[in-house]
Amino acid sequence: MEGLPVYWSDPTRTEFEVTVESCRDAGDHFEVTLGESVIRPAGGGQAGDRGTLVADREVRVLDTAEHNGNVVLITDEPVQTGPAVLTIDAQWRRSMMRNHTAEHLFVATLVHKYPSVRLGYIWIDGERGTVEVSGHLTEDDLFDAERRVQGVIARGLPVQSTMVEVSALDASVRAREGVRSRSGRVRVVSIGDYDRSACSGTHVLNTADIRVFKIVDYRLSDTGAHVEFLTGDRAVARLSHVFNEVLRRKYTYPYELDQIGAVLDKGKRAVSEHTALREKVMGLLRSGPAVERIGNTTFMHEFLPGFDAKAMRLCAKSLRLGAPSAVLFFAPGRKPTVLLWTDGLPHGASHYIRDAVVRLGGKGGGSREVFTGGFRETSDDVALFEQLVESVRHTLNADVRVTGT
Numbered sequence: 001m002e003g004l005p006v007y008w009s010d011p012t013r014t015e016f017e018v019t020v021e022s023c024r025d026a027g028d029h030f031e032v033t034l035g036e037s038v039i040r041p042a043g044g045g046q047a048g049d050r051g052t053l054v055a056d057r058e059v060r061v062l063d064t065a066e067h068n069g070n071v072v073l074i075t076d077e078p079v080q081t082g083p084a085v086l087t088i089d090a091q092w093r094r095s096m097m098r099n100h101t102a103e104h105l106f107v108a109t110l111v112h113k114y115p116s117v118r119l120g121y122i123w124i125d126g127e128r129g130t131v132e133v134s135g136h137l138t139e140d141d142l143f144d145a146e147r148r149v150q151g152v153i154a155r156g157l158p159v160q161s162t163m164v165e166v167s168a169l170d171a172s173v174r175a176r177e178g179v180r181s182r183s184g185r186v187r188v189v190s191i192g193d194y195d196r197s198a199c200s201g202t203h204v205l206n207t208a209d210i211r212v213f214k215i216v217d218y219r220l221s222d223t224g225a226h227v228e229f230l231t232g233d234r235a236v237a238r239l240s241h242v243f244n245e246v247l248r249r250k251y252t253y254p255y256e257l258d259q260i261g262a263v264l265d266k267g268k269r270a271v272s273e274h275t276a277l278r279e280k281v282m283g284l285l286r287s288g289p290a291v292e293r294i295g296n297t298t299f300m301h302e303f304l305p306g307f308d309a310k311a312m313r314l315c316a317k318s319l320r321l322g323a324p325s326a327v328l329f330f331a332p333g334r335k336p337t338v339l340l341w342t343d344g345l346p347h348g349a350s351h352y353i354r355d356a357v358v359r360l361g362g363k364g365g366g367s368r369e370v371f372t373g374g375f376r377e378t379s380d381d382v383a384l385f386e387q388l389v390e391s392v393r394h395t396l397n398a399d400v401r402v403t404g405t
C-alpha cells in the first residue's frame, strides 16, 4: 500500500512523530498543518480524527478537516512549528472503524434483500452511525437486517481494502453515484465474501472487532428509512442500561420481561383513559349525572372511560337509587363493556338489553338483576353507547305502556 495514507493501510496505529508546518489563529480555535499525511480529515460521511499534539506544549486536537486540499488539525491552543508527537484518540478512531464497517454490513444486508435499496445520507463518528436508505422498508426489515449483521459479526470475516481502477469496477461493488464516472483509482473495501464497496473511511480489520451492532432509533417513510445505531462498548452499555431499567421494576410492578411491549401498550392506554375519565368527571361536575324518569322507573346511564366490568358493578351497587330503577354503565376501550344493573323491574335485566347487545355485535349474560355484555373493538364507542341507551329506554317505555306505571 505504498503511497497510501497510513490510516488506510494501518488504521490501528495511533502514535506518530510529525512536523508542525504552520499554526494559524482562526478566532475561536487554531488550525495546524503537518508535513505528514497520518491523520484522517472529516469526509465521505465520516467525522475527523481527534487526539493530542505535543510540541512545546500539549494541545488538544478537537477535529480534523480538509481545507482546499490541505489536512488541517483544529486545536484549542497554538503550537510551535517543528517536531511534535501526534497521538490519535484511539477510542474515537476505533469506534468510527466499528461504526463504519457496521454501516457497510447493514446497508449490504438490505441490498441483498432488496437490490433497489440505495444509500443516501450517511454520518459516522466515534459515538454512533446514522444512515438513510431509499426503499419502502418496514421495521421488521430493519430488525431482520440487524440480526443478520450480528451474524456476520460473529463469523469473523476479514476486512480488506484494495485500490481499483474505476474502469475495472464491476456491478458487484457498491459505489455512490458519480464514483463510476470518475477517472483514476478508488479504494474498494471488501468484507469477506459478504460485501464490496467503494469507500474512503476507516474500518476494522475483522468483523468480530465490531462485537455488537444495535439499532437505537429509526424513522420510516414511504420512500426510505433513517436509522441510527451503536456498536461495540457503546452498544453494550446502552443495552445494559435499557435492560436494567426494565429489570429494576420487575418486582415493584410485577410482569414478565418478555411482556414489556404489552405492558407499555397498557400504560399508554391507561394514560389516555385517565385523561378521558378526568374530562368525564369534569363534565359530570358541571352538568350532573344523566338520570331520567320513565314512568316511575329511574333510568341512569353513564359513559365511563377507564372502568372495567368489576368497577362498574361496584359503582352501580353503591348508588342505591331505590326500586324500580335501571343503571346502564358503558366502558369504552379495546373491549368495550356494558353493564345493566336493575332493581325492582318486572323483567330480568337481560330482557332490557340482551337483544340490543347481540344486534350490535356483542354478547353477554348475568343474573336476574345484572347483565354484563362485551364487544369487540369499535371505532365509535360513543355511538355504540348511545344505541344501547336508546334501546334500553325503548324497552323500559314498553313496560310503562303494558303496566301503566
Ligand SMILES: [Zn+2]
Binding pocket: 100, 101, 104, 189, 199, 200, 201, 202, 203
Ligand atoms: Zn466505509
